[in-house]
Amino acid sequence: RFLLLTRGCKAVPGLRKAAAEMASFRYASTENRNYYITTPIFYVNASPHLGHLYSVVIADCFHRQKQLQGFNSRFTTGTDEHGLKIQQAAEAAGRDPLTFCTSVSERFRNLFSSCNISNTDYIRTTEPRHHRAVRHFWSVLYGKGLIYKGRYEGWYSTQDESFLMPSQVTTAQDSEGKEIKISLESGHKVEWMKEENYMFRLSRFRLQLLDWLRENPRAIQPERFYHSVLQLLQEELPDLSVSRQKSRLQWGIPVPDDPEQTIYVWLDALVNYLTVVDYPHNHERWWNVAHHVIGKDILKFHAIYWPAFLLGAGLPLPQTIHVHSHWTVAGKKMSKSLGNVVDPRERSQAFTNDGLRYFLLRQGVPDADCDYRDDKVRKLLNSELADALGGLLNRCTAPALNPAQVYAPFCPDAFPGQRGGRAVDEDYRMLDSVKHLPAVVEQHFENMHVYKALEAIGACVRQTNGFVQRHAPWKLDRGDAGDQRWLSTVIHVSLECLRIYGTLLQPVVPEISNKLLSRLGVQAHERSWTNLTFLARFHGMDCPFEGRALGSDPGVLFSRLESQNANKEKNQKTGNGSKLE
Numbered sequence: 001r002f003l004l005l006t007r008g009c010k011a012v013p014g015l016r017k018a019a020a021e022m023a024s025f026r027y028a029s030t031e032n033r034n035y036y037i038t039t040p041i042f043y044v045n046a047s048p049h050l051g052h053l054y055s056v057v058i059a060d061c062f063h064r065q066k067q068l069q070g071f072n073s074r075f076t077t078g079t080d081e082h083g084l085k086i087q088q089a090a091e092a093a094g095r096d097p098l099t100f101c102t103s104v105s106e107r108f109r110n111l112f113s114s115c116n117i118s119n120t121d122y123i124r125t126t127e128p129r130h131h132r133a134v135r136h137f138w139s140v141l142y143g144k145g146l147i148y149k150g151r152y153e154g155w156y157s158t159q160d161e162s163f164l165m166p167s168q169v170t171t172a173q174d175s176e177g178k179e180i181k182i183s184l185e186s187g188h189k190v191e192w193m194k195e196e197n198y199m200f201r202l203s204r205f206r207l208q209l210l211d212w213l214r215e216n217p218r219a220i221q222p223e224r225f226y227h228s229v230l231q232l233l234q235e236e237l238p239d240l241s242v243s244r245q246k247s248r249l250q251w252g253i254p255v256p257d258d259p260e261q262t263i264y265v266w267l268d269a270l271v272n273y274l275t276v277v278d279y280p281h282n283h284e285r286w287w288n289v290a291h292h293v294i295g296k297d298i299l300k301f302h303a304i305y306w307p308a309f310l311l312g313a314g315l316p317l318p319q320t321i322h323v324h325s326h327w328t329v330a331g332k333k334m335s336k337s338l339g340n341v342v343d344p345r346e347r348s349q350a351f352t353n354d355g356l357r358y359f360l361l362r363q364g365v366p367d368a369d370c371d372y373r374d375d376k377v378r379k380l381l382n383s384e385l386a387d388a389l390g391g392l393l394n395r396c397t398a399p400a401l402n403p404a405q406v407y408a409p410f411c412p413d414a415f416p417g418q419r420g421g422r423a424v425d426e427d428y429r430m431l432d433s434v435k436h437l438p439a440v441v442e443q444h445f446e447n448m449h450v451y452k453a454l455e456a457i458g459a460c461v462r463q464t465n466g467f468v469q470r471h472a473p474w475k476l477d478r479g480d481a482g483d484q485r486w487l488s489t490v491i492h493v494s495l496e497c498l499r500i501y502g503t504l505l506q507p508v509v510p511e512i513s514n515k516l517l518s519r520l521g522v523q524a525h526e527r528s529w530t531n532l533t534f535l536a537r538f539h540g541m542d543c544p545f546e547g548r549a550l551g552s553d554p555g556v557l558f559s560r561l562e563s564q565n566a567n568k569e570k571n572q573k574t575g576n577g578s579k580l581e
């Protein structure tokens with residue numbers, strides 16, 4: 001907290017302005033260096049699949065990026081454990097709901113930790129701290145007259161825990177040919193529900209929500225989803241049922257002062273974002289810098305219900321809602337209910353944690369669904385991580401080319417600032433690309449386009465490989481002083497490029513980046529955003545890395561993945577089956 005009083009400054013010219021500048025500096029240098037990112041909390045009615053890991057990997061990548069840039073970042077994920085679906089799943093499994101939730105929640109937690117996810121908190125909605133936060137939040141809304149007892153009548157999807165308008169429902173046939181009603185959006189079965197329960201005055205917030213979005217055109221990203229929410233807000237919003245009768249739903253948080261009613265699972269779940277930052281005490285510092293990562297299936301809950309609840313409770317709205325699309329299998333959304341899921345643990349073992357992260361972030365485009373196939377993963381990782389990046393590192397550090405195993409010195413005469421040495425125009429263009437790469441990457445991250453950031457890094461890696469290939473340092477005559485200086489310069493420039501790529505790739509592939517930077521001899525404190533000065537010697541400055549011994553581990557950066565057929569042959573020989581398709 002910072003309070004600067006400027007009264008009484010009038011007498012001294014310029015003092016008021018200086019004080020105001022100081023205040024804004026303090027604000028920028030303290031408050032704005034916090035960053036809080038969340039994933040959806042996952043419903044524990046079944047084990048995690050690759051789609052769940054995807055949401056978490058995106059948030060993890062943003063969290064690591066902010067840390068790299070010197071932000072104080074918090075990152076939370078967890079499990080959503082109340083509701084009818086869980087009640088039914090626990091009954092089907094013959095277990096009490098809490099034991100059931102604990103075992104599934106542990107599966108999510110273990111998956112995230114085995115996949116090197118760096119969340120700073122893991123919340124379960126069955127925790128007492130969360131119950132306290134939800135009851136308080138409810139009481140604030142109730143106290144302001146925004147919750148009233150009413151009668152809800154309409155369509156409800158238990159699968160989506162969602163209320164639907166008649167226009168959002170259509171007729172279909174179930175597997176036995178019986179006519180049923182389903183949600184147009186999710187395809188899940190809906191039922192007609194008639195119940196006395198508590199209603200939230202959602203209808204009051206439509207115009208405020210529209211104002212919020214018009215004033216903050218980047219609040220929902222990508223733009224396509226921003227427009228779809230604006231579209232939803234063109235129609236009147238009906239009030240929202242925010243409780244269920246206890247006789248129907250026991251597994252949830254009871255409504256304060258009315259134990260016959262249970263709080264609606266979405267109101268309960270959304271408050272988790274506040275619970276983590278200690279709502280209702282001391283939450284402001286983090287809540288002012290909140291960013292959500294969500295799948296497009298839960299956009300309505302996060303971009304309409306949640307902001308309306310927050311407005312009602314007098315709390316600030318999230319800074320951004322980052323929306324991603326879905327992984328599909330043979331064109332169908334990967335989902336628990338369809339049973340077409342890909343096991344993330346098995347894939348992270350087959351492709352490594354970083355390999356799987358790289359694939360998800362490089363191929364996953366937020367605007368559009370993407371079909372998952374194992375052969376796509378192999379092809380991409382072999383070409384970009386094993387051959388392009390790993391090959392470049394091998395070339396520049398191989399003892400045959402770099403027998404002294406050092407960060408070779410740069411010779412300005414061979415690669416002068418002005419044309420004239422042994423470098424050609426294409427080499428200068430490469431330097432220019434790499435110099436601007438951090439800014440390009442930062443911009444793509446800001447827009448949630450991690451795949452574009454990776455495309456830009458990949459293009460630079462190709463340029464650097466082209467540079468090495470063009471000058472074929474292995475053909476140079478080590479006995480000739482001029483050739484030796486040029487050889488050393490080519491290696492120095494390539495190592496500098498690799499240092500920039502390794503530093504920028506840390507949020508995406510932390511283990512591979514660590515290996516790469518360690519091999520270059522770059523210390524842990526030399527890997528931040530402020531260490532991205534590229535090729536200092538070219539600009540007449542000292543390079544702290546020049547002449548330094550390379551790291552001793554010459555291991556392969558990323559091992560090529562064998563094709564499916566090669567795996568099959570190997571498994572037939574050893575008698576192991578393979579589940580990968």
Ligand SMILES: Nc1ncnc2c1ncn2[C@@H]1O[C@H](COP(=O)(O)OP(=O)(O)OP(=O)(O)O)[C@@H](O)[C@H]1O
Pocket residue numbers: 040042043049050051052054055159294295296297298325326327328333334335336337338
């Ligand atoms: N196929 C997918 N691709 C990308 N993200 C997904 C996918 N499925 C789920 N997610 C992410 O996980 C969140 C929670 O998903 P949910 O628990 O509803 O999984 P689901 O498999 O879609 O379940 P169900 O089949 O019961 O609807 C989504 O909001 C999204 O962030």
